Amino acid sequence: MNPLILDGRKVAQSVKDELMAQICELKGKGVTPKLATILVGNDEASKTYVQMKANTCHKLGMESERVFLPEETTTDELLDVIQRLNSDHQVHGILLQHPVPSHIDERKAFDEIALEKDVDGVTSHGFGATTFQLGAYPCCTPAAILQVIDYYNLELEGKHAVIIGRSPILGKPVSMMLLNRNATVTICHSRTENLDQIVKQADVVVAAVGRPKFVKGEWLKEGSIVLDAGYNPGNIGDADYESCYPKSSAITPVPGGIGPVTISMLLKHTVEAAQRQLNTTKTHSNVS
Amino acid sequence: MNPLILDGRKVAQSVKDELMAQICELKGKGVTPKLATILVGNDEASKTYVQMKANTCHKLGMESERVFLPEETTTDELLDVIQRLNSDHQVHGILLQHPVPSHIDERKAFDEIALEKDVDGVTSHGFGATTFQLGAYPCCTPAAILQVIDYYNLELEGKHAVIIGRSPILGKPVSMMLLNRNATVTICHSRTENLDQIVKQADVVVAAVGRPKFVKGEWLKEGSIVLDAGYNPGNIGDADYESCYPKSSAITPVPGGIGPVTISMLLKHTVEAAQRQLNTTKTHSNVS
Numbered sequence: 026m027n028p029l030i031l032d033g034r035k036v037a038q039s040v041k042d043e044l045m046a047q048i049c050e051l052k053g054k055g056v057t058p059k060l061a062t063i064l065v066g067n068d069e070a071s072k073t074y075v076q077m078k079a080n081t082c083h084k085l086g087m088e089s090e091r092v093f094l095p096e097e098t099t100t101d102e103l104l105d106v107i108q109r110l111n112s113d114h115q116v117h118g119i120l121l122q123h124p125v126p127s128h129i130d131e132r133k134a135f136d137e138i139a140l141e142k143d144v145d146g147v148t149s150h151g152f153g154a155t156t157f158q159l160g161a162y163p164c165c166t167p168a169a170i171l172q173v174i175d176y177y178n179l180e181l182e183g184k185h186a187v188i189i190g191r192s193p194i195l196g197k198p199v200s201m202m203l204l205n206r207n208a209t210v211t212i213c214h215s216r217t218e219n220l221d222q223i224v225k226q227a228d229v230v231v232a233a234v235g236r237p238k239f240v241k242g243e244w245l246k247e248g249s250i251v252l253d254a255g256y257n258p259g260n261i262g263d264a265d266y267e268s269c270y271p272k273s274s275a276i277t278p279v280p281g282g283i284g285p286v287t288i289s290m291l292l293k294h295t296v297e298a299a300q301r302q303l304n305t306t307k308t309h310s311n312v313s
Numbered sequence: 314m315n316p317l318i319l320d321g322r323k324v325a326q327s328v329k330d331e332l333m334a335q336i337c338e339l340k341g342k343g344v345t346p347k348l349a350t351i352l353v354g355n356d357e358a359s360k361t362y363v364q365m366k367a368n369t370c371h372k373l374g375m376e377s378e379r380v381f382l383p384e385e386t387t388t389d390e391l392l393d394v395i396q397r398l399n400s401d402h403q404v405h406g407i408l409l410q411h412p413v414p415s416h417i418d419e420r421k422a423f424d425e426i427a428l429e430k431d432v433d434g435v436t437s438h439g440f441g442a443t444t445f446q447l448g449a450y451p452c453c454t455p456a457a458i459l460q461v462i463d464y465y466n467l468e469l470e471g472k473h474a475v476i477i478g479r480s481p482i483l484g485k486p487v488s489m490m491l492l493n494r495n496a497t498v499t500i501c502h503s504r505t506e507n508l509d510q511i512v513k514q515a516d517v518v519v520a521a522v523g524r525p526k527f528v529k530g531e532w533l534k535e536g537s538i539v540l541d542a543g544y545n546p547g548n549i550g551d552a553d554y555e556s557c558y559p560k561s562s563a564i565t566p567v568p569g570g571i572g573p574v575t576i577s578m579l580l581k582h583t584v585e586a587a588q589r590q591l592n593t594t595k596t597h598s599n600v601s
Contacts, residue, residue: 149441153441204479212499217497
C-alpha cells in the first residue's frame with residue numbers, strides 16, 4: 026500500500042472552515058477576534074511571516090494590529106509595548122515575531138506576554154501549563170503536528186514517538202503533548218549517540234532539528250509515521266522525503282505539510298482567546 | 314567490580330554542610346531563611362513529613378512557620394493563606410504539603426504560590442522556567458536525583474536515560490532536567506509497550522512509577538545506573554534492589570538513597586530564595 030501523504034493544506038482548510046463559523050458567531054455578539062503582531066527590526070523573512078499572518082487574519086474576518094519597532098529598540102521599550110497590548114481589551118492574542126535583534130532579551134520579552142494572550146505558546150508559564158494540561162495555548166507548530174495527527178486519526182496511544190530536536194517552541198512542547206496523548210516519548214538532539222538506532226524503533230518520528238534532509242529513510246522502521254516540522258531555506262524539510270516516503274506508512278511533505286497548519290493554529294488560539302474573554306465578561310456581568 | 318551504592322545520606326550531609334555556612338552568613342546580614350509549610354487536613358503521613366521538614370529547618374538554624382488548616386478548608390480559603398504568605402517578606406519559601414483533601418483544587422493552590430517562593434517546584438510556571446533553565450527552583454525529588462548524580466560525578470552527556478513515570482512533580486521535571494544535561498531521554502508510563510526492552514537500552518534508569526519493586530534486574534543493561542525515586546509503604550523502592558544491584562554499575566538504595574536528599578534540596582532552595590531576596594533588596598537600595 027502506498028504511504029499516506031498527510032496534506033497540511035487540507036488540514037489547514039478544515040481548521041479555517043471551522044474558525045470562520047466561530048468568528049461569525051463572535052461578531053454577532055459584538056466581538057471581533059484580534060491578533061497583535063510585533064516585529065522588531067528589518068529581517069525580510071520575518072516581515073513576510075508577519076504579513077502572511079495578518080493577511081490570513083483578514084481573510085477570515087479577524088482583525089489584526091501590526092506593531093513595527095526599529096532595530097535599535099531596547100528590551101525595556103519592547104516590554105512596554107507588550108504591556109500595552111496585554112492591557113488592551115480589544116487585543117485577544119499577541120505574537121512577538123522570532124527572532125528579535127540579538128541585543129534584546131527575547132526570553133524576557135516572550136515571558137512578558139500575558140498567559141491568556143499567549144496564543145503563540147511562547148511563554149515559559151504557557152509551556153508548563155500546556156504540559157500539565159491546564160488549558161494554555163500550546164506553541165503553534167506542535168499544535169499543528171497534533172492537528173494533523175487528529176485529522177488523519179493516527180493512533181498515538183502506546184506508540185513510540187521519537188522527537189529529534191529539543192527547542193523551547195518545538196521539540197520540548199511537542200514531546201510533552203505526545204506524552205500527554207499516551208505515546209512513549211524519546212527526545213533526541215545533537216548530543217544523542219546512535220540516533221539512527223533510536224529512530225529505527227519509532228512508530229512516529231517528529232523531525233524538528235532544523236537541518237535539511239537530516240532524517241534518512243534507512244533510519245526508519247518500516248511503516249513508521251514521519252512528521253516533518255522542518256522548514257529550511259528553499260522549502261526543504263528536516264526529513265529526506267525521497268528516501269523516507271517509501272519506508273513510511275504516512276508522511277508530511279515539505280512544503281504543504283505541517284507549515285500551512287501552523288498559521289491556522291495561531292488563529293484558532295486567537296479565536297479561542299476571544300471566546301474565553303467573552304465568557305469571562307459574561308460571568309462577571311452575571312455576578313454583578 | 315562491585316556496583317557503587319549511591320549513599321543519599323552522605324549527599325544530603327554535604328548539602329547541609331554547605332547550607333549551614335550560607336545560613337550563618339545570611340544571619341550575619343540580618344536575614345534568617347524561613348520556610349512556611351501548609352498542611353491541610355489530618356493525614357498522618359503528611360503530618361510526619363511536615364514535622365521532619367520543620368525539624369531540619371531548625372537544626373540548620375533556619376526558621377519555619379507551620380500553618381495547619383482543617384480538613385474542611387475550601388480552595389478559596391487555602392488561596393487566601395497562600396496569598397498572605399506570598400506577601401510576607403519574612404517568608405522565603407512556601408511548601409504546600411501534597412496531597413490536599415480531594416475537594417480542594419490542588420493545582421490551583423500550587424499555582425497560586427509566587428514563583429520566587431516556589432521552593433518545592435510545584436507551580437506550572439516553575440516547571441516551564443526549570444525546563445527553559447531560567448533559574449526557577451525545580452521540584453525537590455528531581456533536584457535530589459541530579460544532586461546525587463553530581464556528587465558522584467556520574468556522566469550524563471549523550472547517555473540514554475529512561476524515566477519510568479510522568480508525574481508533574483517527578484517524571485516530567487526530571488526528564489526535562491536530564492535533557493538539559495544532554496542526556497537522550499525516553500519517558501515511559503503505564504501505556505508504554507515493551508517497557509522491558511526500552512529499559513534494556515538505558516544507561517541511566519530513573520524509577521518514578523510509585524509501584525514497589527517494579528523495575529526488575531533482568532530488564533537492565535549490564536552496568537546501568539539505577540536511580541530509585543520510589544518510596545512505597547514499608548520503605549520499599551520502585552526498583553527491585555536485590556535483582557537490580559548485581560546488574561548495575563551504581564544504584565541508590567531505598568531507604569537511604571534519593572529520599573534523604575530531597576528535604577535538603579527543599580532547604581537549599583529556601584536559602585537560595587533568601588539570598589536572592591537579599592540581593593534584590595540591595596540592588597534596589599543601590600538604585601535609590
